Amino acid sequence: MGNESQQSCRPAAAPAAAVAAQARFPRIVAAAQFVAPLLFLLLLWELVVRAFGVSPRIFPDVEAVARAGWETIQDGTLVRHIGASLGRVAVGTVLAIAISIPLGVAMGLSPVVSSFLTPLFRFFSVLAGIAWIPIATLWFGYGFGAITFVIFNAVFFVVAYNTLLGVARIPMPLRQAAAALGAGGWSMLTQVILPGALPNIVTGVRTGLGFAWRGLIAAEMIATNVGLGYMLFLARDFYRTEVIVFGMIVIGILWLLIDRLLLAPLERATIERWGLVDRA
Amino acid sequence: MKSLTLRNVSKTYFDPYAGAHVTAVSDASLAVGQGEFVSIVGPSGCGKTTILNMIAGFIPVSSGEILLNDQPVKGPGPERGVVFQSFALFPWKTVLENVGFGPKMRGLPKAECDKIAREYLALAGLADAAERYPNELSGGMQQRVGVVRALANNPEVLLMDEPFASVDAQTRMTLQEELTRIWQERRPTIIFITHDVSEAVFLADRVIVLSKGRVLKELAVPLPRPRVWDRLIEDSAFKALSGQVLQLVRSA
Ligand SMILES: Nc1ncnc2c1ncn2[C@@H]1O[C@H](COP(=O)(O)OP(=O)(O)OP(=O)(O)O)[C@@H](O)[C@H]1O
Numbered sequence A: 001m002g003n004e005s006q007q008s009c010r011p012a013a014a015p016a017a018a019v020a021a022q023a024r025f026p027r028i029v030a031a032a033q034f035v036a037p038l039l040f041l042l043l044l045w046e047l048v049v050r051a052f053g054v055s056p057r058i059f060p061d062v063e064a065v066a067r068a069g070w071e072t073i074q075d076g077t078l079v080r081h082i083g084a085s086l087g088r089v090a091v092g093t094v095l096a097i098a099i100s101i102p103l104g105v106a107m108g109l110s111p112v113v114s115s116f117l118t119p120l121f122r123f124f125s126v127l128a129g130i131a132w133i134p135i136a137t138l139w140f141g142y143g144f145g146a147i148t149f150v151i152f153n154a155v156f157f158v159v160a161y162n163t164l165l166g167v168a169r170i171p172m173p174l175r176q177a178a179a180a181l182g183a184g185g186w187s188m189l190t191q192v193i194l195p196g197a198l199p200n201i202v203t204g205v206r207t208g209l210g211f212a213w214r215g216l217i218a219a220e221m222i223a224t225n226v227g228l229g230y231m232l233f234l235a236r237d238f239y240r241t242e243v244i245v246f247g248m249i250v251i252g253i254l255w256l257l258i259d260r261l262l263l264a265p266l267e268r269a270t271i272e273r274w275g276l277v278d279r280a
Numbered sequence B: 001m002k003s004l005t006l007r008n009v010s011k012t013y014f015d016p017y018a019g020a021h022v023t024a025v026s027d028a029s030l031a032v033g034q035g036e037f038v039s040i041v042g043p044s045g046c047g048k049t050t051i052l053n054m055i056a057g058f059i060p061v062s063s064g065e066i067l068l069n070d071q072p073v074k075g076p077g078p079e080r081g082v083v084f085q086s087f088a089l090f091p092w093k094t095v096l097e098n099v100g101f102g103p104k105m106r107g108l109p110k111a112e113c114d115k116i117a118r119e120y121l122a123l124a125g126l127a128d129a130a131e132r133y134p135n136e137l138s139g140g141m142q143q144r145v146g147v148v149r150a151l152a153n154n155p156e157v158l159l160m161d162e163p164f165a166s167v168d169a170q171t172r173m174t175l176q177e178e179l180t181r182i183w184q185e186r187r188p189t190i191i192f193i194t195h196d197v198s199e200a201v202f203l204a205d206r207v208i209v210l211s212k213g214r215v216l217k218e219l220a221v222p223l224p225r226p227r228v229w230d231r232l233i234e235d236s237a238f239k240a241l242s243g244q245v246l247q248l249v250r251s252a
């Protein structure tokens, strides 16, 4: 957890030509670098399915998936499933963040409390998400409550733990400097503690949302009758592999959108500018 | 008369690794007059930072007392500005916001804080860096910001813990000259910690040599001001004093 858990998907080194091109059309090149491997995968998929004559029951071809996708879009089921899934994620995440950040800060401020609770939070961070599904259905029954609880759990412990870590790691001289400049309790919190812990908080939210997204899909397969996970599971009962694969693609794309459009820009706008993150 | 007084101050730490108490400062007494520039030198581990942290109010004394204008020091306060060896600039604030932080904590309106900050930045030749973040500055620039951030709060006492130790020799000399210039203009009381003997003599009215947590010797530095390196580096009085302090530190 913490800083170590920041995942980097950037290539270690790029050929000189690519670097030069990147300098000229940064956005286009970045988009191409992102899309090209996906197109390659699509091509490979179609080739393999055709070459080996794979049965649609095992794995569909590209066209079947596209058609199934178009159907779910037209009849509105896709929107309904996505809406349900995103709603649960939003509620669970917002609740978890609203509670875990103040709690993490409070714990991080006291070395005794934080060293006592750190192992516990690490323990629950590992369990975050999927492992809670069975007990959540016992507590909340099937539906919104259980699934939101699973998401809440996935985000809560990871964010609380990272916040605690972030607060505890603020260099002592920064707090001393603020105190010597006249900062009292509230200013210390808003001007030093929260911004100082922000890199870890953002990491926590990013990691926690990743857990939550996986947990969501798993929970929806078991505990509900609407949502992307349910859509996959239902399709399985009718051997509709093309719907399953389409759903998987939607799940992946949605996550990429959330991560790229919501979380990454937040990170760039703040902590990278401050030089608090190594741009790996 | 306003002044800073240390009366029989001692500090013992508990060292959890050795499982024993270590005495970092023992029975140190010191009186610093208002507007005086005092350097404290001594070998590594002799208790310099500990003394400074007690004056700043970051750590409590184990025994004895520290008085500022006859009031005992309890905790940090804006009348005692601190410049850190590690700069300790807020990475999430621009240079302007860093320097304006003290005035902001005093409750001044933003425009006023900015005005004060710009004035002090100009004083240190940093006017162009106002909108930048600390990580975009060189070490020497960061330390200048650290110094003017403390100054902008108009402290009565300025506490500096080896502030120039991590910049190159040329920059250090410039910073030392700038510091004496600013000090002559504003006249805060300065306590400057260093283990660089010539730095201590160059800057101060008085050099205090510390040894194993005790005050070994105090030496007045009657060199004329303004002090500039071009002149002092060959000055016989400067060399004699530096030699004397060096002897003391080495014997410490
Ligand atoms: N928090 C602490 N806990 C235990 N021992 C400490 C602590 N801080 C300092 N000491 C000990 O107190 C003594 C004085 O330390 P101090 O940091 O004041 O020395 P210094 O003169 O500033 O040294 P340097 O020039 O290396 O910075 C040292 O022996 C150090 O190991």
Ligand SMILES: [Mg+2]
Pocket: B048, B049, B050
């Ligand atoms: Mg020290």
